[in-house]
Amino acid sequence: MTILKAPVSPKLPVLMHGADYNPDQWLHDPAVLEEDIRLMKLAGCNVMAIGIFSWAALEPSEGEFRFEWLDQVLERFRLNGIYAWLATPSGARPAWLAEGYPEVLRVGPNRVRNLYAGRHNHCFTSPVYREKVAMINSKLAERYATHPAVVGWHISNEYGGECHCDLCQEAFRSWLKRQYGTLDALNLAWWTSFWAHTYTDWKQIESPAPHGERMVHGLNLDWRRFVTEQTVAFCKHEIDAVKWANPDLPVTTNMYTLETLDYRKFAAILDVISWDAYPDWHSEPDNVKVASTFAFMHDMFRSMLRKPFLLMESTPSMTNWQAVSKLKKPGMHRLSSLQAIAHGSDSVQYFQWRKSRGSSEKLHGAVVDHAGHEHTRVFKDVAELGGTLADLSEVAGSLTPSETAILFDWENRWAVKDAKGPRNAGLHYEETVHDHHRAFWNQGIPVDVIGSEDDFSPYKLIVAPMLYLCREETGRKLESFVERGGTLVVTYWSGIVDEHDLCHLGGFPGPLRKTLGIWAEEIDALQDRERNGLSLIEGNPLGLSGRYQSRELCELIHLEGAEALGCYTDDFYAERPALTVNSLGQGKAYYLATRFEGDFLLEFYRAVTAQAGVTRVLDTELPAGVTAQQRTDGSSDFIFLMNFGDKAAEVALDGRAYVDLENGEPVEAVVPLPVNGIRVLKRDASPN
Structure with missing residues (x-):
């Protein structure tokens, strides 16, 4: 039997538990470090992310390096069985660097250079910044790359943002020259003949600006691609400056916001994916909605390398920046932390270990409060979780095989948000994707979240919600997937534009038209108050019946080989197809011509997954608000039953033999789950 194990680090092949640790904020009080070590051991913490914003403490003036304090911290870690993700400190530069080299500070879209402030207020193109970052990184690598307490490199912190300085403008133009070769090719790809915006010299091209060009969608899309590539190049520059000293030491960078960067582009240069999760x-x-949304995010980050990821930041209590920063109710810390483990994380890490005394995050949640001791509710929750993670160490390194995938591309997301079209009040791309994902989450079906460049062959079912930007190549890949026996589900507002944000000619959904067997002639936008509906055709192949509501967008489609499974109920296009299926080769392709509510999606995907042979974690119906997720090492399956609903629930198991992974005791046929309850079970692995 194949053993499915991929531990993050051979140094610490267990579930990692720890936090962002900032001893550089407490160098004036050495007693704090000694107390922190005691409390870390008491909380069952085995790893800390250290040095993330410590550049000023490591290099207080240019060329003056002070590592003694970090030496002491790592030595105490070694003596006490604690490990470190050692960070490169580029996330926030010291004041002397900005003063001496003002070019390192970012220029905003308004073309005004920022003052010294904040985090990631630096230009990734700047040769000076790259030089200074490489210097401090190399010094850290030379000193600590073989230190027994260092488990890996934490590269920078939450990369994001963009710079519009002259250096970046020249770098952007050079990038465009490599992409297009000639101005004629660029002008055609960007359709600059619109509004007479044709470029006749490369130097005329500027990045998007509030007082300049914002309406050339091809420009906007390429600028976002460039920003991602420039950031990835900077990250690789950082990695090269540390990796030389110990190539076996894994590297990661913690990801956070979806807004500015295509994080999949980082996967090729990282050994481990990590991200920071802060559910409200x-x-x-x-x-349920919050849990399923963050389940999607966990699935997406896990899918980037198809192996365990790290939850690098979460809060043990509350944040200080959400609109309403609520405390976690009893049981939620354990449940939310183990949710990440269930979806493929090999760690639970917090921001932060000890609360800062001042500045903007002094009231952000932490393991150690300003009271400075272990006698708090939050500390007890963390310590109890530390014990649980030790009991679940067998899970570490296990994988999450999935037969279902959802297609979610950053380029598509950027293009959808830029589109001037039927609903400028909001197309709700992410919400739509989450709705489809939730239908699987409710059934306990593992899902990968993939991009169009990924391999489609491992899956029985692929769902592509609002695949607005669809390359010809993607269309061919999906067509081949269906022909070979796969099941494809596509929604409205798909196959509209190509990789340059140019509309496909010859009829929508462009490269998907043959696969779906339909032609989308028009799309009707509904007001928020408006609803249409779906009436299912009696005797349809999915065995569905009844009527369901739809909203926001309704496509008027023609059948070109597809079969109608249901029709619109209202407006001038009543009785026209709203749900179709097309047989192609050995597979099937479904088309949802309108945005359906969650009740329909749940019933629809129940029928589709059964037809496609997609297996659930448990062969049983789950109560509302309860989900089941699975990891496996090839010998044993680890089943996580989680209750995110507002009432206690019971889960009837499927007749197989289970034991409780925490205590090794056999589990009864019915598992009770209180509100915020979770049970982790073990069974023999499912047969291949």
Whole structure:
């Protein structure tokens, strides 16, 4: 039997538990470090992310390096069985660097250079910044790359943002020359004949600006691609400056916001994917929507390398920046932390270990409060979780095989948000993707979240919500996937533009038209108050019946080989197809011509997954608000039953033999789950 194990580090092949640790904020009080070591051991913490914003403490003036304090911290870690993700400090530069080399500070879209302030207020193109970062990184690598307490490199912190300085403008033009070769090719790809915006010299091209060009969508899309590539190049520059000293030491960088960067482009240069998750728990009557949304995010980051990732930051209590920063209710810390483990994380890390005394994050949640001791509710929650993670160490390194994938591309997301079209009040791309993902989450079906450049062959079912930007190549890949026996589900607002944000000619959905067997002639936008509906055709192949609501967008489609499964109920296009299926080769392709509510999506995907032979974690119906996720090492399956609903629930198991992974005791046929409850079970691995 194949053993499915991929531990993050052979130094620490267990579930990691720890936090961002900032001893450089407490160098004036050495007693704090000694107390921190005691408390870390008490909380069951085995790893800390250290040095993230420590550049000023490591290099207080140019060329003056002070490593003694870090030497002491790492030596105490070694003596106490604690490890470190050692950070490169580029996320925030010291004041002397900005003063002596003002070119390192970013220029905003308004073409005004920023003052010294904040984080990531630096230009990734700047030769000076690259030189200074390489210097401090190399010094750290020379000193610590073989230190027994260092488990890996934490490269910078939450890369993001963009710079519009002259250096970046020249770099952007050079990037465009490599992409297009000639101005004629660029002008055609960007359709600059619109509004007479044809470029006749490369130097005329500027990045998008509030007082300049913002309406050439090809320019906007390419600028975002360039920003991603420039940031990835900077990250690789940082990695090269540390990797030379110990090539076996893994590297990661913690990811966070989806807004500016295509994080999949980082996967090729990283050994481990990590990200920072801050759900707004208890913001609604139950936590189902929040939980399923962050399940999607966990699945996406896990899918980038198809192996365990790291939850690098979370809060053990509350944040200080959400609109309403609520405390975690009893049980939620354990549940939310183990949710990440269930979806493929090999760690639970916090921001932060000890609360800062001043500045903007002094009231952000932490393991150690300003009270400075272990006698707090939050510390007890963290310590209890530390014990749980030790009991679950067998899970570490296990994988999450998935037969289903959702297609989510950053380029598509950028283009959708830039489109001037049927609903400028909001197309709700992410919400739509989350709705489809939630239908699988509700059934306990593992899902990968992939990009169009990924391999489609491992999957039985692929879902492509609002695949607005669809390259010809992507269309061919999906067509081949269906012909070979796969099941494809595509929604409205797909196949509209190509990689240059140029509309496909010859009829939508462009490269997907043959695969789906339909032609989308028009799309009707509904007001927020408006609804249409779906009436399912009696005797349809999915066995579905009844009527369901739809909203926001309704495409008027023609059948070109596809079969209608249901029709619109209202407006001038009533009785026209709203749900179709097309047989192609050995597979099937479904088209949802309108945005359906969650109740329909759940019933639809129940039928589709059964037809496609997609297996659930448990062969049983799950109560509302309860989900089941699975990891496996090839010998054993690890089953996580989680209750995010607002009432206690019971899960009837499927007749297989289970034991409780925490205590090794056999599990009864019915598993009770209180509100915010979770059980982790073990069974023999499913047969291949």
